[in-house]
Amino acid sequence: MSQSVSLTFPDGSVRAFDAGTTGRDVAESISKSLAKKAVAVAINGTVQDLADPVTDGSIAIITRTDPQALELIRHDAAHVMAEAVQELWPGTQVTIGPVIENGFYYDFKRVHPDTREDWPFTPDDLPKIEAKMKEIIARNKPFTKEVWPRDRARNVFADKGEGYKVELVDAIPEDQDVKIYFQGDWFDLCRGPHMASTGQIGTAFKLMKVAGAYWRGDSNNAMLTRIYGTAWASQEELDQYLHVLAEAEKRDHRKLGREMDLYHFQEEGPGVVFWHGKGWRMFQTLTAYMRRRLAGTYEEVNAPQVLDKSLWETSGHWGWYNENMFAVKSAHAFIHPDDEEADQRVFALKPMNCPGHVQIFKHGLKSYRELPIRLAEFGLVHRYEASGALHGLMRVRGFTQDDAHVFCTDEQMAAECLRINDLILSVYKDFGFEEITIKLSTRPDKRVGSDALWDRAEAVMTDVLNTIQSQSNNIRTGILPGEGAFYGPKFEYTLKDAIGREWQCGTTQVDFNLPERFGAFYIDQNSEKQQPVMIHRAICGSMERFLGILIENFAGHMPLWIAPTQVVVATITSDADDYGREVAEALREAGMVVETDFRNEKINYKIREHSVTKVPVIVVCGKKEAEERSVNIRRLGSQAQTSMSLSEAIASLAHEATPPDILRKLEAKQARAAA
Numbered sequence: 001m002s003q004s005v006s007l008t009f010p011d012g013s014v015r016a017f018d019a020g021t022t023g024r025d026v027a028e029s030i031s032k033s034l035a036k037k038a039v040a041v042a043i044n045g046t047v048q049d050l051a052d053p054v055t056d057g058s059i060a061i062i063t064r065t066d067p068q069a070l071e072l073i074r075h076d077a078a079h080v081m082a083e084a085v086q087e088l089w090p091g092t093q094v095t096i097g098p099v100i101e102n103g104f105y106y107d108f109k110r111v112h113p114d115t116r117e118d119w120p121f122t123p124d125d126l127p128k129i130e131a132k133m134k135e136i137i138a139r140n141k142p143f144t145k146e147v148w149p150r151d152r153a154r155n156v157f158a159d160k161g162e163g164y165k166v167e168l169v170d171a172i173p174e175d176q177d178v179k180i181y182f183q184g185d186w187f188d189l190c191r192g193p194h195m196a197s198t199g200q201i202g203t204a205f206k207l208m209k210v211a212g213a214y215w216r217g218d219s220n221n222a223m224l225t226r227i228y229g230t231a232w233a234s235q236e237e238l239d240q241y242l243h244v245l246a247e248a249e250k251r252d253h254r255k256l257g258r259e260m261d262l263y264h265f266q267e268e269g270p271g272v273v274f275w276h277g278k279g280w281r282m283f284q285t286l287t288a289y290m291r292r293r294l295a296g297t298y299e300e301v302n303a304p305q306v307l308d309k310s311l312w313e314t315s316g317h318w319g320w321y322n323e324n325m326f327a328v329k330s331a332h333a334f335i336h337p338d339d340e341e342a343d344q345r346v347f348a349l350k351p352m353n354c355p356g357h358v359q360i361f362k363h364g365l366k367s368y369r370e371l372p373i374r375l376a377e378f379g380l381v382h383r384y385e386a387s388g389a390l391h392g393l394m395r396v397r398g399f400t401q402d403d404a405h406v407f408c409t410d411e412q413m414a415a416e417c418l419r420i421n422d423l424i425l426s427v428y429k430d431f432g433f434e435e436i437t438i439k440l441s442t443r444p445d446k447r448v449g450s451d452a453l454w455d456r457a458e459a460v461m462t463d464v465l466n467t468i469q470s471q472s473n474n475i476r477t478g479i480l481p482g483e484g485a486f487y488g489p490k491f492e493y494t495l496k497d498a499i500g501r502e503w504q505c506g507t508t509q510v511d512f513n514l515p516e517r518f519g520a521f522y523i524d525q526n527s528e529k530q531q532p533v534m535i536h537r538a539i540c541g542s543m544e545r546f547l548g549i550l551i552e553n554f555a556g557h558m559p560l561w562i563a564p565t566q567v568v569v570a571t572i573t574s575d576a577d578d579y580g581r582e583v584a585e586a587l588r589e590a591g592m593v594v595e596t597d598f599r600n601e602k603i604n605y606k607i608r609e610h611s612v613t614k615v616p617v618i619v620v621c622g623k624k625e626a627e628e629r630s631v632n633i634r635r636l637g638s639q640a641q642t643s644m645s646l647s648e649a650i651a652s653l654a655h656e657a658t659p660p661d662i663l664r665k666l667e668a669k670q671a672r673a674a675a
C-alpha cells in the first residue's frame, strides 16, 4: 500500500502528503485562514468531509461561497431543522430530508403528547422552528461522523422510538457503511457529506411551507408532514430568491389568465386549453407574426392529426415514446372490440410533426437542386402527461408547435443552422428577450449513426456555435456533453425573463435517423440516391407555453401590438358618447382592437376595472375633449394623463400597435424612399 497521497491543486501544482492526511490537514498546510474558511473538499470532483482522509487525485478546497457549498448548506440546514423540531416537540419522528432545487425539506411524524393522535405541523409552527434553528446554528457544534455496526444503529433508533429510521437502516445495502452524523449530541442517519460545524450554515435560510407527504411516497403508508425550507450562502441571495418568488406569484399566468379572461381549463379536458376570445386573439397575433417571419423562406404545410400506428412504428415513436402518446380507434371498435366486421385499426394522435413532414418530403422525387426544402407547420400535437405534471399553459397535453424541418445536403447544414439561429434571435428580440443562452448537446451513450457521422455533425455545430458567439456579446454559449438526442446533436435556446428566470424555448436538432427509417432520399449531381440531413427546429417551442412566458414576463402588461384589447375608449359624461363613438371608430380604422365603455359610472371606476383586465391604453373623452377634438390618454400602471389632439393620438397609438417586424419593413421602405 502506498505510504503517500499525491494531490493535484487547481493551479496545477502537485504535492505529496502522508497517507491518512485529512482534507482539513491539507487546507491547514496551505494557510490557517483557508482552513478556517474551508467547509469541505472535493477529490476528483466528489465532495467529502474535511475530516475524511484524502486520496490520490485532484483536490479543491471548498469554502462557503463556492457554488458546490450550496448543497452542503442546504443539507446541513435540513439536519438542523430536524434537531430543532425534535427539541421543540420531543417524540416527533424524523424520516428523510433531502436537498432539492433552491432548498431542502424534511418529513416528520408528530403525534400530540396528550391524545397520542396525529398532529401535523402547520405554517404557525414555522417561526418557532426557525428561531430554534438559529439557536442551534449559533451553538456552532461540529458535524462529526461515526460508522456504526448495523445492529447498533437498529437498536439505538428502535430505543428512541424512531421506527422510520429503523426501516431506513434496514434498507441500506449490506456492502455499505451505516453512517451517523452528529451535531453536538443530536445525530441522524446520513450518507453525508457535511460541513465542519453548524455555524457554517449561516442565517440566510427560511422555512417556506408545510405539505402532507406519504412515507416513501406511497398512499398506503402513513401521512407525514413535509416542511420545506430554502437556504442560501448570503442574505442577498436569499432576498433575491424571495423577491423572484413573490414576483412570480404576482405574475402567475394562471392568475392573470383568469383576470384577463384569456382561457380556462376544465375537468373533462385535462391539459387542453379552452381559449376565450381575448386569449385566442393573442394566440392569433403570435401566429400571424411567426407566419410573416417565415414567409419567403419556409413553405407552410399541414400534416394529419391521426395516423396509423404502423407509421409510428416506422418512426420509432410507438416503441420509445408510447408513454406520451394517445391512441385512437373508432368508438364502435372500443365498445365492440370483438366485432370482426368493424374497423379495428389503431391510430395515434400525432405527438410530433416530424414523421408527417418526412411523408411530404418523400412525395415525389426530389433533386439536389431543390434543397434545402424547409417545411414549417403550426402543428397541433398531443402528448400524454401525468395529470400531476400539468401546469397552466406551461405544461399541457395538447399544444401547437411552431415547428419546421429543413431537408438539406451535408454541405448546407452549417448555413442552415446559422440561418435558423438568426431567425430565433431576431424573434426573441422582437419580444424583448435579449439575454440568450445557447447550449450544444453532444453525443449520448445510447445513439444511432456512425461515429464519423457524429464527428462531422458535432464539428459543424461547434463551428456554428463559435460563429454565433463571435457575432454577439449578449449570447452565452456552452456545451452539454452527452446530452444530445439519440439521433443527433442539438442546440437549445434559453431566454431570460424580466425577473431573471430562464426558459428553454427554441431548439435546432440535426437528425440522422428519421430520413433513414422512412427511406427518404434525394437525387444528387451524379444521379445517385442520397439521404438528406434533416434539421428539426422550433422557435417558440409550444405557442401556448410561449404565451404563458410572455404573460409572466410582462406581468400582463402586454406590449400594445400583442395586447388582446388595445384601447378602451371611456367617456366621462353621456354628453361625450357621440364623440367617443367617433374616436373608437377612427382607432379601429387605424387597425386597432378597441372597446368602448359608455356606462353611467365614474371615470375612475371605469379605469380601475380596465386595469384589472390589463388594457394597456384608456382613451378618456369628456365634454372638453369633444369640444376641442382632443383625447386624454391613461396608461396601464401609471397615474399620468396625457392630452393630445385626436389625429396625433391615432397616429402615435397606431405606430405603437404595429408589430415590430412590420415596423422594420416600413422604416426600411421609408429609408429607401429618402435615399
Ligand SMILES: [Zn+2]
Pocket: 075, 079, 188, 189, 190, 191, 192
Ligand atoms: Zn443527511
Ligand SMILES: [Zn+2]
Pocket: 352, 353, 354, 404, 405, 536, 537
Ligand atoms: Zn421534428
